[in-house]
Amino acid sequence: MLIYLPIAEMSANIMTLIGMGGLVGFMSGMFGVGGGFLMTPLLIFIGVPPAVAVASEANQIVASSVSGGLAYWQRRAIDIPMGLILMSGGLAGAYSGVQLFKLLRAMGQVDLLISLSYVVFLGVIGTLMLRESIQVIIAARKGSPVQARRPGQHSWILRLPFRMRFRRSKLYISVIPPLVIGYFVGVLSAIMGVGGGFIMVPAMIYILRMPTNVVIGTSLFQIIFVTASVTIFHAVENQTVDIVLAGLLMIGGVLGAQLGARLGQRLRGEQLRALLALIVLGVGVKLLLDLVNQPDELFSLTRMGVGG
Amino acid sequence: MMRFTLAALLVLMPLLVSRPALATEFQNVLVTDVSKDQISIRSNYSGETLLLFGAIDTQPYGEADGVVVVLRGPAQDIILRKKNKQFGIWVNGPAYTFGDLPSFYAVASSRPIADLLPNARRAELGIGADVLKASNLDPKTPHPTPGESEAVAAFLRLKQQADLFAAQSDAVEIIHGKLFRAEINLPAGMPVGAYTTEFFAFQKGTLIGYQKGELPVDIVGAGHILHEAAYNMSLLYGIFGVAVAVFMGWAVAIIFRRR
Known part of the structure; x- marks a missing residue:
């Protein structure tokens, strides 16, 4: 059954969209990641203009992070002051990202910006995840427990001025690093249509030294606000948020996430991570090949002032 | 980034310039109508076939031996971009601006339009997307650069691939030189806005009837x-x-x- 997407200005199959939402939701539930970094490329692969894919996916992530975040809220596993500071940086980053997006869109280079960002981040994250999970798997075979990775010292960063006490994280650190991290992730969120948890979570653990029990909740907390602002900024500046598209992805996404979360609990963590790493690398390689190989059609048409 | 208004657009002008006002006597020859007075794009719109039909008054000039129907979408400014390889990846390079061209352009005719009347005349009347290409070869126009010629060709090709420019030479049926019916296929992704319909009746290559109408296309x-x-x-x-x-x-x- 076809449905007309009023902003993407194309017809797409409803079941394909719900199915894609379900598949990515399933994986995100199973692996505990946001899934935006898989959904945006998938939307581009089925022909949604990249600019619309990014903005609509940000809208969908608001829904999935609210539903995920509520559980952490009730468990009091959110460091709210930290979340608000990350969010402040994130809002500024989202604004900058959308402005950059708008500028490059006028120059006809936004698709390139999106693709390159994805190739770089999927490549780096996929490689790191794959390496770590393979090390764990090999170590488990040998029967020797793996040493938890000892991150380097970053304490001088945390001792910058404007220090603040974060009681739930049991930290007394400068607000500058969380602001900078929030800003950086906000920019990525606006350009890539992701929540940015895959950057935020490691940054919180290894740079801010937050205890792991508040990391995911706090990350989701700030993702809600950052993706909400990305959605609104894109709607205002670029008119690229397709609510019909986002809504269909939400339906599939939330259902898939519930199933995935249940299945995920029964599977081994490091094998899951290796599998996810392969998927991430696969998507990254596909995007890279699309950039490197000569396209079948060298020309493209864009309506002045609108379109992808 | 290179960006310039296409000089070769001059060769596309026949499509754009307002044609010499066609005498009202031509308009009295044709009585025309369209199967719908507006196109509504609903959420499940997947395209449709539009029927355009009419009668020819044979009193003034006699029977028509050729009928052409043109459906034209609202004008748009389009940017055409060509990818080229930089630092090992394919990125958008030269941009060509196609200003004020119809977003949709379909010609239905009773015979191949090239057989109906000479290219120069077709260019005057704005009949046929291929007038663009043909007049491109017109020695009188300033010579476009190879890049511009390629851009014009690519523009037409992409428009045709998207079913936004179409020409069907057997889509008009003339009945006894007095009645005609034409079919034009509308694609799912048609641009919205104010469309115009134009009907031309010919006799041995001479225009004997002309009629013009409007057809709004809206998302509903x-x-x-x-x-x-x-x-x-x-x-x-x-x-x-x-x-x-x-x-x-x-x-x-x-x-x-x-x-």
Whole structure:
């Protein structure tokens, strides 16, 4: 059954969209990641203009992070002051990202910006995840427990001025690093249509030294606000948020996430991570090949002032 | 980035310039109508076939031996970009601006339009997307650069591939030189706006009848509201999108927690 997407200005199959939402939701539930970094490329692969894919996916992530975040809220596993500071940086980053997006869109280079960002981040994250999970798997075979990775010292960063006490994280650190991290992730969120948890979570653990029990909740907390602002900024500046598209992805996404979360609990963590790493690398390689190989059609048409 | 208004556009001009006002006597020869007085794009729109038909008054000039129907979409400014390889990857390079060209252009005719009347005359009347290509070869026009010629060809090709430029030479049926019916296929992704219909009747290559009409194409229903809101009330639209998402996320969290 076809449905007309009023902003993407194309017809797409409803079941394909719900199915894609379900598949990515399933994986995100199973692996505990946001899934935006898989959904945006998938939307581009089925022909949604990249600019619309990014903005609509940000809208969908608001829904999935609210539903995920509520559980952490009730468990009091959110460091709210930290979340608000990350969010402040994130809002500024989202604004900058959308402005950059708008500028490059006028120059006809936004698709390139999106693709390159994805190739770089999927490549780096996929490689790191794959390496770590393979090390764990090999170590488990040998029967020797793996040493938890000892991150380097970053304490001088945390001792910058404007220090603040974060009681739930049991930290007394400068607000500058969380602001900078929030800003950086906000920019990525606006350009890539992701929540940015895959950057935020490691940054919180290894740079801010937050205890792991508040990391995911706090990350989701700030993702809600950052993706909400990305959605609104894109709607205002670029008119690229397709609510019909986002809504269909939400339906599939939330259902898939519930199933995935249940299945995920029964599977081994490091094998899951290796599998996810392969998927991430696969998507990254596909995007890279699309950039490197000569396209079948060298020309493209864009309506002045609108379109992808 | 290179960006310039296409000099070769001059060769596309026949499509754009307002044609010499066609005498009203021509208009009295043709009585025409369209199967629909407006096209409504609903959320499940997948294209349709439009029927355009009419009668020819044979009193003034006799029977018609050729009929051409043109459906033209609202004018658009289009940017054509060509990818080239830089630092090992394919990126958008030269940009060509095609200003004020019809977003949709379909010609239905009773015979191949090239057989009906000479190219120069077709260019005058604005009949046929291929007039563009043909007049491109016209020695009188200033010579476009190879890049510009290639851009014009690519523009036409992409428009045809998207079913936005079309020519069908057997889509008009003439009955006894007095009645005719034409079919034009409308694609699913047709641009919205004010379309014009034009009907031409010919006798041995001479225009004997002309008629013009309007055909609005609009998105209707929820899609229309969302489309309008997205462009005219962007902030509200964005907030609405976020509100839907928050509600959906919250509702799902509640539903699944109960289990």
